[in-house]
Amino acid sequence: MEFSTLIWQRCWVRKYKDKPVEREKLEKILDAAKAAPTAVNFQPQRIFVLQSKEARQKLRGCMRFDFGEPLTIIVCYDRRESWKRGYDGKEFGDIDAAIVATHMMLQAQELGLSSVWIGSFDPKKVCEAFALPKDIVPSVILPIGYEAEEGGHGVKNRKELKVEYC
């Protein structure tokens, strides 16, 4: 599929079929996470793949969403490894994690899967539930799976792009 078609086709999906994501597809999604650019190529991303009922149950206590997805990926970064900009100390871990998550979303879309980005979760609870080491920061939660027929999905409702040519 053309990239320009793929990016306009992808939209949020908040209800999934009870159908597992195939191993080969998961591997391709993880490969997309590896290919993502990161600041100074430090690659601070840490990926947690949740497929068991127990793991997904734990996650339910950390956020108010439950979309019934068969696969959830938590994208984290290791704050010991992320780049901090010298001029002002700005932390780039979240930006790296966002690029990694975007790569995975788009790869999932190309494989006929859907996803939705979750930013509204309790990071402290995620750290506790999954016993994350203290320097691992959860940044993005990505439910992934096959869209349920009755679920509904996003429509591309975009504002005019504000562009200035200087």
Ligand SMILES: Cc1cc2nc3c(=O)[nH]c(=O)nc-3n(C[C@H](O)[C@H](O)[C@H](O)COP(=O)(O)O)c2cc1C
């Ligand atoms: C940084 C970020 C955080 C988001 N957080 C949530 C969230 O917590 N819960 C949710 O249901 N959707 C969340 N979304 C999904 C957005 O609502 C959705 O991407 C947006 O409405 C655009 O729709 P589209 O994904 O169909 O293009 C988030 C998206 C982004 C990029």
